[in-house]
Amino acid sequence: MIKITIIGSGNVAQHLIDAFAKSNTVEIIQVFSRTQKNISVNLSSSKITNDWNALTQADLYIIAVSDDAISSVSSLLPFENRLVVHTSGSAALTSLDDKNRKGVFYPLQTFTKGKAIDFKNIPFCLETQSENDYELLEKVAQSISDSIYKIDSHQRKALHVAAVFVNNFTNYLYQLGSEICQENNVSFDILKPLIHETAEKLLTLSPKDAQTGPAKRNDISTIEAHESFLSNENQSTIYKILTQSIQNHGKKL
Amino acid sequence: MIKITIIGSGNVAQHLIDAFAKSNTVEIIQVFSRTQKNISVNLSSSKITNDWNALTQADLYIIAVSDDAISSVSSLLPFENRLVVHTSGSAALTSLDDKNRKGVFYPLQTFTKGKAIDFKNIPFCLETQSENDYELLEKVAQSISDSIYKIDSHQRKALHVAAVFVNNFTNYLYQLGSEICQENNVSFDILKPLIHETAEKLLTLSPKDAQTGPAKRNDISTIEAHESFLSNENQSTIYKILTQSIQNHGKKL
Structure with a gap:
């Protein structure tokens, strides 16, 4: 069994804990949580610690905390x-402290608290500073x-920006x-x-070929x-900008 | 059996023909097509005409042509x-000629040529000028x-604009x-x-509650x-406008 430790108890940490609980090859040996709160039904409370010095030897430490805390x-x-890896789409590999071997373990998905997710289809974007560490990750x-995708820091940044367009903006x-x-x-x-159908169309058509509308x-x-028809200024502004952008698309390029 | 005639042979017409072919209560008795082309495997070619005067008596005529031809x-x-009804989301009920009883039969979905669609879940927005005609439609x-939704012309216009946001712009x-x-x-x-997950979330969360991101x-x-990161001017403009709009949302209202 590969022994891993999760640092953090937020949304991503909890989803990872639940996913690894079903794995036959990976075992969560500890979880670091400042608050000692009830993290997951799949985790024995004896594995939870809020003491840095209580952390034991693991093959991999996954830091699943907010970007600015990485x-x-x-x-610490x-x-x-x-x-030691982080799970962020936007934080640089170099945001991790130099004293350990670095990597990134980025599940590209939107996680909702309390909503179960089937990890089987979630793309993992992996990066390690040393090629030797890649196989384990x-x-x-x-x-x-x-x-699973091998993605370097520049590509990951692109994916994160693109994800803002297709997830947050959408x-x-x-x-x-x-x-x-x-x-x-x-x-x-x-x-x-x-x-639903607009999203599903992408399985058979490129977004460029799927584009329709006035x-x-x-x-x-x-x-x-x-x-x-649109009297709301915000709606009207967005309508005009996106319409113009679609009309001009390809012309300026 | 309710007897209907379809006028038109485009995307929407063809999807409707295929859907009605499976109905036990509605029968397509004729299809008007200028081009006499092969419209559907579910339609006998003897039912296709390009002669207005060959149109026989039906309970309902569905005009499925482009908005500006309605x-x-x-x-004619x-x-x-x-x-006589049209299938458009944006054309007014009054775009139909006064000599017949008017209505709208608007399937709110995006139709892709050659891609089968399960009509069972497609919302139909119905409107008739005379209340007496509603039951048949x-x-x-x-x-x-x-x-099935009873939707007046103003509501239909709102739906059509909203559909541009959630389908074309998305x-x-x-x-x-x-x-x-x-x-x-x-x-x-x-x-x-x-x-996929961004779209599926709407089944359990309102878009307002589902909003995340920087x-x-x-x-x-x-x-x-x-x-x-974004060096492309078009991408950068859209990023800024939508980011500002999300940041200000609710403040100006």
Whole structure:
């Protein structure tokens, strides 16, 4: 068994603990949690510590804390030359303290508290400073996921920015759509099958080939009708900017 | 059996023909197609005509043509006082010629040529000028879908604008995400489970409650890092506008 220790007790840490609990090749030997709170039904409370000096020898330490805490947490570890990774999409590999061997173990997914996730399909983006450490990190990821990618820090940064577009910004467009429905007394539920199908289309079409709508076909009369329909300034601004961007797309490139 | 005639042979017309072919209560008696092309394996070629005067008596005529052709097509119909509906989300009920009884039969979904769709879950937004005609239109919709909504022209306009946000604009964000991946030599496939989960979350959370990311938590250092990462002007403009809009959301309202 590969012995791992999780540092942190937030959303990502808890989902990882639940996933590793089902693994036959990886064992969580300890979890560091400042608050000693109830972390997971899959974890014996005797494994939880809030004392840095109580951390025992593991093959891998996974720091699953907020981005701005990675640096300080990694410097607090009371040992050297062990493999220590963080789980962040945006933090640099170099944000980890130099005293240990560094790596990144980034599950590219949105985690909701209390909502179970099937890790098998979650892409893990892996990076290690030393090539020698890659194999172990890969084995750990493979024990919970079928989707493993070797991704360097620059690529990971690109993925993280792209994820903001397809996750955060997309969800914000859902929110604006939901507002428009509410303001006009129609149920947002009517749009949910469309939202689902828009995402599913990507399994068979590239987003470029899947693009439809008044902006794409330059349907000026529909665009004008929509713009005059939208009285909310924020909705109207976003509508205009995205419509123009779709209309001009490819022209400037 | 309720007898219906479909006018048009485009994407929506073809999907409707395939759906009604499986219905036990509705029968397609004719399809008007200018081009006489092969419309569907589920339709006998003897039912296809390109002669307006060959149209026989039906209980309902569904005009499934592009928005700007609805008016002229409806005025070409060589009969009066029958029930004639269009399938558009954005065209007014009044775009139909006055000589027949008017209605709207709007399936709110994105249709891809050649991709089968399960109509059972597609919301149909129905409207009739005369209350007397509503029941028939509802029966026709119920024969292929479990999701029927009575929606007036104003509500339908709102839904159509909202659909642009959650479908066209969202797909465009997928395209920008895909570009960022391509430009940095990482596979867009890595983002697909995230895209899927972002859409699925709406089944349990409102988009407002599901909103996450650097803009939402006002994480200035991540936002600045992303802005300096994006060298493409179009991507950078969209990033800034949407980030600001998320940051200010609710403040101005």
